[in-house]
Amino acid sequence: MEQQIAALKKPRKTKHLLTVVLLLILFYASSYNTKAYIEDLISGLPNMQSILVKMASPDWSYFEPIITPVLDTIRMAFIGTLLGAILSIPVAFLAANNLFGKWVTIPARFILNIIRAIPELLIAALFVAIFGMGMIPGILAIAFFSMGIISKLLYESIETIDPGPLEAMTAVGSKKLVWIRFAVIPQVLASFTSYVLYTFEINVRAAAILGYVGAGGIGINYERVMGFLEYQKLSTIVFAMFVVVVIIDWISTKLRERLV
Structure with a gap:
């Protein structure tokens, strides 16, 4: 044996x-x-060690000047995520196979694939060229990025819902908009909210680097201190963003626990 x-x-x-x-x-x-x-x-490890030594002593006097850019970054992520979430709803419905035929879902998914294939920084750079430097290009870039993510997750959730209510409402002659309202939305609302919160967490991190292409937020400060090799100030920015991310992650987790 x-x-x-x-x-x-x-x-x-x-x-x-x-x-x-x-x-x-x-x-x-x-x-x-x-x-x-x-x-x-x-x-390259010795160079890395010397940079980490410099970053180990943050320049706390630089904390006050970055409060406004950090808040702008959060606002930019929030507005962009909200716009992207709103835009994602009709696109997700059109991309769900159990709601529409292939002649509708294939073009909708093709558009989503294009949106997700374009890097967020490139989208922001294009909007900077159109609207000029500022927060509007960053908000629009985050909105497009959020729409791609949320739509993808949402239409996959729609395709896994219980088909019983849909079949029952179809049998009694309900129109498609009616059974989407009463049979689809109640089943995916909690998941949709969770996806929006998760995307917002990602966008806070992403919005922090959009300033490299002139899209506003704390990214402009990142570019400035990195250009002058001011690693003590860089450490202060990293610490501030770390605190913001931890707080948002905690709030988001608590909200998702109540919803899901």
Whole structure:
């Protein structure tokens, strides 16, 4: 019996070993082709250490000047997320296979794929070229990014709802808008709210770097202090954003616990 068990374990160990070897080969091949050598990483550790030492002593006098940009970043993320959530509702309904036919869902999903394929910074740069520097390009970029994420998650939730209420309302002759209102929305409302809160958390982090392309917020301060190598001030900004993210994450978690 023990010999049979050992015979069964041996092929498994061989498969695991081959998997590890294959992963190592892929890792080193990728490192070689991208010129991301481990030796370069090791040689750069002293520079990393010197930067971390400088960041270990934040410049707290810089905290007050960044309060307004941090609040602008939060406002920008909130408005952009709200606009994106509103835009995502009709798009998600159109992309759900159990609500509309393929002649509607395929174009809707194609549009969503295009939106998600464009990087947020590129969208912000395009809006900066159209509207000029400021918070409007950042808000619009976040709105498009949010619409892509929320629509994707929402239409997948719609496709998993209980079909019973839909079939019952269709059988009595209800119009599509009516059974969407009374059979679909109640089943996905909690999930939709959770998706919006989750996207808002992501957007607060994303909005912090949109200033690199002139889209407002704390990103402008990031670019300024990095350009002058003021790592003490950079550390202050990082700490401020860390506090903001932790608070938002805590509030969002509490709200999701009540909704889901």
